[in-house]
Amino acid sequence: MQTTENAQYKTILAQVTTWSAEERLTLIQEILRTLREDLERVQREKGTLDSALGLLATDEPAPTDETIHGWISEHKEKKYD
Numbered sequence: 001m002q003t004t005e006n007a008q009y010k011t012i013l014a015q016v017t018t019w020s021a022e023e024r025l026t027l028i029q030e031i032l033r034t035l036r037e038d039l040e041r042v043q044r045e046k047g048t049l050d051s052a053l054g055l056l057a058t059d060e061p062a063p064t065d066e067t068i069h070g071w072i073s074e075h076k077e078k079k080y081d
Helices: 003-016 021-056 065-080
Strands: none
Touching: none
């Protein structure tokens, strides 16, 4: 933690420790709720990336330039027949 963040943390902690147990528990619950929301958002974003990468995954080696040129030639033959 940086010095200013550390000072803020200590100030907040000193304030919170004067609260009742019920108030501190409510604060903990709110903090956990915000953490859960952040984690769910990150998991959704990560899930999308993993899905996209999964679509590209294959056990086959990448096609060679020769293979691709062959596909293009076949496509042109079909297109202009």
